[in-house]
Amino acid sequence: MLNMMKYALYYHDKGFSVLPIEPRSKKPAIQFANKPSLTKEEIIKLWKQNPSYNIAIRTTDHFVIDIDTIDHGKDGFKSFQALKQQFGDALFPPTLEVRTGSGGLHLWYKKKEGYPNKQLIAWRDGIDLKAHINNYTLVPPSVSSNGKQYGWIKREIAEAPKGLFSLLKASEKQSNSNYKKLNYANSSNKNWTGRLLDELTEKHYKGARNDTIASLTGKLLITGASIDAIYSLLLNVNNNFVDETGNKAPLPLKEVNRTIQSIIEGRVRAIEQGH
Numbered sequence: 001m002l003n004m005m006k007y008a009l010y011y012h013d014k015g016f017s018v019l020p021i022e023p024r025s026k027k028p029a030i031q032f033a034n035k036p037s038l039t040k041e042e043i044i045k046l047w048k049q050n051p052s053y054n055i056a057i058r059t060t061d062h063f064v065i066d067i068d069t070i071d072h073g074k075d076g077f078k079s080f081q082a083l084k085q086q087f088g089d090a091l092f093p094p095t096l097e098v099r100t101g102s103g104g105l106h107l108w109y110k111k112k113e114g115y116p117n118k119q120l121i122a123w124r125d126g127i128d129l130k131a132h133i134n135n136y137t138l139v140p141p142s143v144s145s146n147g148k149q150y151g152w153i154k155r156e157i158a159e160a161p162k163g164l165f166s167l168l169k170a171s172e173k174q175s176n177s178n179y180k181k182l183n184y185a186n187s188s189n190k191n192w193t194g195r196l197l198d199e200l201t202e203k204h205y206k207g208a209r210n211d212t213i214a215s216l217t218g219k220l221l222i223t224g225a226s227i228d229a230i231y232s233l234l235l236n237v238n239n240n241f242v243d244e245t246g247n248k249a250p251l252p253l254k255e256v257n258r259t260i261q262s263i264i265e266g267r268v269r270a271i272e273q274g275h
Helices: 004-013 039-050 076-087 162-185 192-201 206-223 229-237 253-271
Strands: 019-020 052-057 062-067 096-097 105-110 122-123 125-129 136-138 149-153
Touching: 004 019, 004 039, 004 052, 019 039, 062 076, 076 122, 076 125, 122 162, 192 206, 192 229, 206 229, 206 253, 229 253
Parallel strands: none
Antiparallel strands: 019 052, 052 136, 062 105, 062 125, 096 105, 096 149, 122 125
């Protein structure tokens, strides 16, 4: 059996901010957002409690270009090739790389004076940028849910070229610009239906998952939509729940079904009682 504590301490000694992750998952085993890095003593205690914990590193002094396979819905490798064709291979110099258990790729680059420091979800199709201090990525020898290990491809973190920083800054500005225009265009004369549509598509957080599903179920029942349509919309909402780090954190399907069923049954009883 792999000595995961040994690896966690190795990363700590290299100056990385280490996180324990639930075995064969990407779910953090502790609350860590906006908290200091774990000490050596804390790492030993945590991995003694569960020697099978996976290991993640927070993106404090480095950032990660996270490239997904087509199995995740978008072909990040195709998008990455398009980026290199458009801007040149020099924009992405050889660096420390991690091959994920699902076949994806993490490219690590050093931050410059703390930049970049934001997360860009869907920076390109199938490509995310992990750069916020509360972002993290798993590292070898962590094991994915399919039983496959993460693995190193190179072992030195490269300096990111100025051109990459410029591209990221331009992407941030474009993202902010689009958001402001969209927000302005829809800020007036919004009716109940418009507010409901906003709720169905906006980001919701892990801590209020059950309440959110229950509330939206009730509101959707008022519209008179079919149960099938309501269920489909709520599955989409569930798939977009995130934790404090921005990582997806949906409820188990069984829990979603239980919550929806409870609200529907309550509505039926109210109708039968003439309310």
